[in-house]
Amino acid sequence: MDDYSGxxxxxxxxxxxxxxxxxxxYVEKADEGLYISICSDADCNSVTEMYINAxxxxxxxxxxxxxxxxxxxxMGSNGGWENDYDELIKQYQNIxxxxxYADYIIVGDTDNPGESADIYQDIxxxxxxxxGLHATLWEQALYDAFGExxxxxxLYLMENALSDCGxxxxxxxxxxxxxxxxxxxxxxxxTHFNSYGYYSxxxxxxxxxxxxxxxx
Numbered sequence: 001m002d003d004y005s006g007x008x009x010x011x012x013x014x015x016x017x018x019x020x021x022x023x024x025x026y027v028e029k030a031d032e033g034l035y036i037s038i039c040s041d042a043d044c045n046s047v048t049e050m051y052i053n054a055x056x057x058x059x060x061x062x063x064x065x066x067x068x069x070x071x072x073x074x075m076g077s078n079g080g081w082e083n084d085y086d087e088l089i090k091q092y093q094n095i096x097x098x099x100x101y102a103d104y105i106i107v108g109d110t111d112n113p114g115e116s117a118d119i120y121q122d123i124x125x126x127x128x129x130x131x132g133l134h135a136t137l138w139e140q141a142l143y144d145a146f147g148e149x150x151x152x153x154x155l156y157l158m159e160n161a162l163s164d165c166g167x168x169x170x171x172x173x174x175x176x177x178x179x180x181x182x183x184x185x186x187x188x189x190x191t192h193f194n195s196y197g198y199y200s201x202x203x204x205x206x207x208x209x210x211x212x213x214x215x216x
Contacts, residue, residue: 131180
């Protein structure tokens with residue numbers, strides 16, 4: 001990781017910082033491991049040496065700062081769960097359990113079923129029919145685990161995105177929807193959206209938040 005605070009590319013005044021027992025600490029990488037020090041002032045211009053016990057809970061600053069926010073979580077097929085839905089659900093649950101807050105939305109993946117990196121996603125279902133407007137195994141597993149908190153983004157976009165964006169379905173769009181793929185007018189490639197796709201996805205999350213009572 002380039003920044004232990006967890007902020008990544010987001011603007012961050014305090015890089016390489018974590019919280020331990022509500023105390024802001026600085027992390028410095030060394031060849032033999034990590035040095036963790038207490039920040040002695042608000043700007044982390046000076047630090048104080050410290051010792052911590054093994055298995056002490058260390059929280060990235062980004063997670064600490066956003067602990068009371070509504071969680072909007074999406075793990076794609078390259079998320080490190082290796083095609084194991086139980087492992088994926090466990091990873092989601094660990095984030096939720098350690099967030100201090102119960103409000104969350106699980107955002108479903110939007111890869112075309114026949115092109116997903118998840119080996120269980122096929123353009124056909126178990127009966128040899130196109131995936132179409134039916135939940136895939138991946139989507140069903142997340143719905144079974146998280147119920148109303150799960151947003152089936154792929155199905156929402158197939159049913160609503162073109163009208164959300166004022167687009168007229170093309171012949172290829174209609175074929176895509178019938179086979180379970182998102183309309184090509186929403187796509188930059190098989191997995192990434194263009195501006196139309198991202199707009200409709202944002203609207204889907206907004207409507208799910210209204211449904212769950214998170215905002216008006």
